Amino acid sequence: MDFSAISVLxxxxxxxxxxxxxxxxxISPEAPVGVLRLTRTREMAxxxxxxxxxxxxxxxxxxxxxxxxxxxxxxxxxxxxxxxxCAVSGLVATPxxxxxxxxxxxxxxxxxxRTDEESRLALQADEERALIxxxxxxxxxxxxxxxxxxxxxxxxxxxxxxxxxxxxxxGIAVFVDPKSQDFSRYQGATCITPNxxxxxxxxxxxxxxxxxxxxxxxxxxxxxxxxxILATRSEKGMMLVERDGAVLSVPARAxxxxxVSGAGDTVIAALxxxxxxxxSMAQAxxxxxxxxxxxxxxxxxxxxxxxxxxxxxxxxxRQFGEHPGPMVLATVSHAQSLRARWKAQGLRVxxxxxxxxxxxxxxxxxxxxxxxECDRLVVALNTDDSVRRLKGAGRPINRVSARxxxxxxxxxxxxxxxxxxxxxxxxxxxxLPDVLVKGADYAPGEVVGADLVQEAGGKxxxxxxxxxxxxxxxxxxxxxxxxxxx
Numbered sequence: 001m002d003f004s005a006i007s008v009l010x011x012x013x014x015x016x017x018x019x020x021x022x023x024x025x026x027i028s029p030e031a032p033v034g035v036l037r038l039t040r041t042r043e044m045a046x047x048x049x050x051x052x053x054x055x056x057x058x059x060x061x062x063x064x065x066x067x068x069x070x071x072x073x074x075x076x077x078x079x080x081x082x083x084x085x086c087a088v089s090g091l092v093a094t095p096x097x098x099x100x101x102x103x104x105x106x107x108x109x110x111x112x113x114r115t116d117e118e119s120r121l122a123l124q125a126d127e128e129r130a131l132i133x134x135x136x137x138x139x140x141x142x143x144x145x146x147x148x149x150x151x152x153x154x155x156x157x158x159x160x161x162x163x164x165x166x167x168x169x170x171g172i173a174v175f176v177d178p179k180s181q182d183f184s185r186y187q188g189a190t191c192i193t194p195n196x197x198x199x200x201x202x203x204x205x206x207x208x209x210x211x212x213x214x215x216x217x218x219x220x221x222x223x224x225x226x227x228x229i230l231a232t233r234s235e236k237g238m239m240l241v242e243r244d245g246a247v248l249s250v251p252a253r254a255x256x257x258x259x260v261s262g263a264g265d266t267v268i269a270a271l272x273x274x275x276x277x278x279x280s281m282a283q284a285x286x287x288x289x290x291x292x293x294x295x296x297x298x299x300x301x302x303x304x305x306x307x308x309x310x311x312x313x314x315x316x317x318r319q320f321g322e323h324p325g326p327m328v329l330a331t332v333s334h335a336q337s338l339r340a341r342w343k344a345q346g347l348r349v350x351x352x353x354x355x356x357x358x359x360x361x362x363x364x365x366x367x368x369x370x371x372x373e374c375d376r377l378v379v380a381l382n383t384d385d386s387v388r389r390l391k392g393a394g395r396p397i398n399r400v401s402a403r404x405x406x407x408x409x410x411x412x413x414x415x416x417x418x419x420x421x422x423x424x425x426x427x428x429x430x431x432l433p434d435v436l437v438k439g440a441d442y443a444p445g446e447v448v449g450a451d452l453v454q455e456a457g458g459k460x461x462x463x464x465x466x467x468x469x470x471x472x473x474x475x476x477x478x479x480x481x482x483x484x485x486x
Contacts (some may be wrong), residue, residue, distance in 0.1 A: 012148030014066035015100035018045030054269035144276035283346030350374030
């Protein structure tokens with residue numbers, strides 16, 4: 001998954017998350033409370049700033065629009081955000097309120113107490129005008145808009161309405177993380193992402209089981225005009241309810257949960273990036289579910305990077321029986337089924353082929369290069385008869401079943417199939433991969449199936465070769481070597 005071309009405009013309440021770590025050594029003589037001996041402090045962007053951090057961590061681009069106080073916390077937060085590579089020109093400095101700062105005191109990996117520094121002052125007219133001007137300045141470069149409403153003032157009615165209207169005029173999707181129980185504030189949003197408790201409060205209905213979540217989601221969709229509701233359900237995973245009637249549930253992977261701080265930020269960041277990159281809502285939800293699974297296994301306001309998300313998708317596949325391991329000598333129909341499942345998850349499917357008779361470092365390098373270009377890799381092997389026609393009598397050295405077992409054991413490979421024809425053209429036509437990989441000893445016009453893949457929107461990759469690595473040469477060396485018994 002490559003999100004490097006996707007820019008997300010993130011509008012909402014930005015805050016400084018401060019984590020103060022220490023050791024609880026004794027009880028205070030002044031009051032029946034523990035004494036925390038402080039050891040270190042960590043600061044990071046929170047609120048919509050954490051949404052932006054997740055977007056950057058996942059490989060996308062982010063622009064922030066929000067309010068900062070004219071104080072040391074605001075200066076520190078602006079520097080933190082800029083150092084991550086996020087655009088900060090949309091951050092509005094205001095003398096009317098302090099920078100929102102949440103300080104968490106942590107001992108033995110557990111939060112002991114949290115303090116909040118913030119103002120409950122309503123959004124001022126000059127702040128509102130500045131925020132709207134910042135949205136107008138940056139909306140033109142965005143592929144998707146995120147409204148992160150923490151109920152701290154930035155997402156006032158006029159700011160929300162203006163942002164959604166500008167996004168609609170440009171034809172870009174709007175994702176909303178809500179805090180208000182009145183979802184009509186988000187009229188016209190593409191997708192609203194409440195947790196189950198927020199959904200129940202907004203709908204005035206229970207949202208415990210899947211039937212209740214569906215009913216509650218449909219009620220708030222009617223109120224808000226949203227196209228979809230994605231409800232996060234903690235250990236139960238997520239549910240997507242779309243206005244056209246589609247309902248999809250994905251499970252969460254059983255794991256130890258260290259901290260749920262910021263998990264909602266990760267969900268909306270991954271969802272927006274994936275959808276902005278052309279994935280369907282269902283595909284984007286699967287990616288967001290995996291990203292959320294990564295961050296709840298970390299302490300504090302955390303982010304997920306794209307490698308971690310891909311690993312989590314693999315683990316989800318394995319836990320729920322969808323991808324128990326590399327498929328060895330799958331049938332064409334089974335390989336097609338795997339490809340369809342991977343595509344439904346928003347994954348890019350790659351394909352390469354060869355005899356792979358006596359495996360050497362050049363083969364491993366080719367497979368590594370192929371997997372670097374995709375999220376799942378199918379390797380097609382010539383059958384024994386096909387190898388014999390191609391290489392001559394005496395080949396292959398190893399039968400196809402043995403070759404398949406060896407190839408499947410390489411970590412870059414997700415599925416092994418075989419073909420009996422002289423070329424894999426029929427197999428490529430049946431699977432229609434997103435990426436077709438061959439060695440750089442081929443010219444683009446010589447690669448079988450390249451035209452089919454490219455016409456379907458895929459790409460051809462010619463991987464560099466490892467010098468002096470060849471099965472034919474290895475066999476020749478073996479045959480010419482002196483007999484050690486003579």
